[in-house]
Amino acid sequence: MRLRGRRVLLGVTGGISVYKICELVRLLKKSNIDVQVLMTEEATKFVSPETFRVLSQREVLISTFDYLEASRVEHVQLAQEADLMVIAPATANTLAKFANGIADNMLTCTFLAYKGKVVVFPSMNSNMYQHPATQRNISILKNYKNVEVMEPASGELACGVSGKGRLPEPEEICEEIIFQLSVKDFDGKKVLVTAGPTREHIDPVRFLSNPSSGKMGYAIAKAAARRGADVWLVSGPTNLKAPNRVRFINVCSAREMFEETRKIFSSVDILIMSAAVADYRPKTFSSQKIKKEETRLKVIELEKNPDIILELSKIKSHQFVVGFAAETEEVLNNAKEKMNRKKMDMIVANLATQAFQKDTNKVIIIHKDGTTRFLPEMPKEEVADEILDEISLKI
Numbered sequence: 001m002r003l004r005g006r007r008v009l010l011g012v013t014g015g016i017s018v019y020k021i022c023e024l025v026r027l028l029k030k031s032n033i034d035v036q037v038l039m040t041e042e043a044t045k046f047v048s049p050e051t052f053r054v055l056s057q058r059e060v061l062i063s064t065f066d067y068l069e070a071s072r073v074e075h076v077q078l079a080q081e082a083d084l085m086v087i088a089p090a091t092a093n094t095l096a097k098f099a100n101g102i103a104d105n106m107l108t109c110t111f112l113a114y115k116g117k118v119v120v121f122p123s124m125n126s127n128m129y130q131h132p133a134t135q136r137n138i139s140i141l142k143n144y145k146n147v148e149v150m151e152p153a154s155g156e157l158a159c160g161v162s163g164k165g166r167l168p169e170p171e172e173i174c175e176e177i178i179f180q181l182s183v184k185d186f187d188g189k190k191v192l193v194t195a196g197p198t199r200e201h202i203d204p205v206r207f208l209s210n211p212s213s214g215k216m217g218y219a220i221a222k223a224a225a226r227r228g229a230d231v232w233l234v235s236g237p238t239n240l241k242a243p244n245r246v247r248f249i250n251v252c253s254a255r256e257m258f259e260e261t262r263k264i265f266s267s268v269d270i271l272i273m274s275a276a277v278a279d280y281r282p283k284t285f286s287s288q289k290i291k292k293e294e295t296r297l298k299v300i301e302l303e304k305n306p307d308i309i310l311e312l313s314k315i316k317s318h319q320f321v322v323g324f325a326a327e328t329e330e331v332l333n334n335a336k337e338k339m340n341r342k343k344m345d346m347i348v349a350n351l352a353t354q355a356f357q358k359d360t361n362k363v364i365i366i367h368k369d370g371t372t373r374f375l376p377e378m379p380k381e382e383v384a385d386e387i388l389d390e391i392s393l394k395i
């Protein structure tokens, strides 16, 4: 996520869900996004501008006559400097003004002056939202080339009724903003990512597995989707939420993972196998729970699972194949040997003891031509972008 210095103009209007925007500003700042908050007078009745000033570390603009610098006409200047404009929540009143070109406050003036992309999040009582006037205003806005109007969520509304009109949660709005700001260098590329552990069941309640959390693979899938790729994520059991804009396929065993990846593999450009797939499975599966008294559990006979990456490399045509090597010793040599033996184009190597379960990773990226990059320990989200950068150099 390379968003440092990217600037968002965040227009906040007078709806009950303004409280959610405090958390949104915090999340945006955490992602290194520079946020300039513009509030309507009505919005300041719900949350004080002081809260947004502290969270955004910038003065909040409300009136068209708020000049930060003597020589600037602020709404025009702001409109020239921003990478994206977001309106959340957008009241029925402000939607009507946008649709009709009314420019009677700082926010509506800036909206007209802004030529970049504007993302609007309507939020209101469901009757207000369904009203033909609001719907007409929304369809006018949808016809503006630079404006995207998001669907409100359904659920319980502040007014006590249930229906359509809820502002999405701050995390979802933040993810949409990050998506909008991300460089789309994987546009048109089809990427298949595997993640997580596999489970090899002995009986319905026992299995062989490993401590993979899936965080690395999910981070790669998320980053690829943000960068414009069409992404499939085939995942073993994890506690993670499926990333947005990703086709998510849940599997359990290595054989299921093989089946699902094989089905998709022929139609993708890039395969990134970050799953920690079990090499072996129990030879027999007991459909009933094996009782403590039984002797069978004393010895579990194993048989080999399919080597997914090796099998897919055999049938690969144009695909760029990336594998992972989680080693406990001789990381570089073992990873190179694995890459060559399994005919990968690139391998990401790490110390298994440093990678599992953690939010950070320290990896070595090795290309088949021998080019090698040693990366310092960094958050898995950043490792994901580094991996995609290396792939983009070769495809």
Ligand SMILES: Cc1cc2nc3c(=O)[nH]c(=O)nc-3n(C[C@H](O)[C@H](O)[C@H](O)COP(=O)(O)O)c2cc1C
Pocket: 012, 013, 014, 015, 016, 017, 040, 041, 042, 043, 090, 091, 092, 093, 094, 123, 124, 125, 128
């Ligand atoms: C308690 C309360 C909650 C409100 N919530 C909303 C809302 O969620 N959505 C909306 O469109 N209007 C809501 N309104 C009405 C707006 O505040 C009103 O239309 C106002 O003029 C909007 O001004 P603005 O668009 O300049 O911010 C609410 C009003 C009150 C008093």
